[in-house]
Amino acid sequence: MDQSISNPLLSPPELSPLEQEVLEEYERLAENMKKLASILDTMASRPTTEILDGLRELERKTSLVFTLLKASVYSIVLQQEIDFGEQHDD
Numbered sequence: 001m002d003q004s005i006s007n008p009l010l011s012p013p014e015l016s017p018l019e020q021e022v023l024e025e026y027e028r029l030a031e032n033m034k035k036l037a038s039i040l041d042t043m044a045s046r047p048t049t050e051i052l053d054g055l056r057e058l059e060r061k062t063s064l065v066f067t068l069l070k071a072s073v074y075s076i077v078l079q080q081e082i083d084f085g086e087q088h089d090d
Helices: 017-044 048-089
Strands: none
Touching: none
8 A cells, every 4th residue: 555645744745835934944943953962962072171162262252243233233323313313404
């Protein structure tokens, strides 16, 4: 007997494009989670000093990104205030 007919899980379901996109995104997420688990396993086997050095580097990079983000937001807000002030001066 053909299994794809008897088992609906083996036959390709009719999916909308959105459903297919969501399933593909879940598949990518699952792959990323497997990669993360592998990296965490590798990190767990490393000496603590290496982990701490890696975390310090990550903290520096995160701090830099946060500073750049704040500067960008400040720049946008400042530009909006300037534009708003020019509109009221007209």
